[in-house]
Amino acid sequence: MNExxxxxxxxxxxxAAIPEGRVTTYGEVARLAxxxxxxxxxxGVLRRLPEGSRLPWHRVVNRHGGISLQGEDFQRQRQALLSEGILFGPDSAIDLSRFGWKG
DNA sequence: ACCGTGACCCTCG
DNA sequence: ACGAGGGCCACGG
Structure with missing residues (x-):
């Protein structure tokens, strides 16, 4: 096993299985893996995704529901999430109890 | 096969 | 409650 x-x-x-309009955390993905x-x-895996990958990498955030990327990449992820109807609170974090995968 | 790396997270003061 | 510090561990070079 574990090749x-x-x-x-x-x-x-x-x-790939994270539904549109929902997010999950790095830690949760790790657990499921x-x-x-x-x-x-x-x-690390998401950082090195092949260019042009259609994986919804932007649906993965940190444990606070915040974006861990910086600068331009930060904006790209934020934009992608907004365009799916995901909202950011005053603390610039996503409410995971609302937009989390399990909900 | 070793070593640096890091889009994280938990544990303590 | 909150921040700094350090452990973690798969990957690529």
Missing amino acids: PGNFNQRVYHIV GSPRAARQVG
């Missing part, structure tokens, strides 16, 4: 590159594949699969302590790695 090389499996983590990547699992992450792809899980992220079977490596609860590899939240950081999830970010």
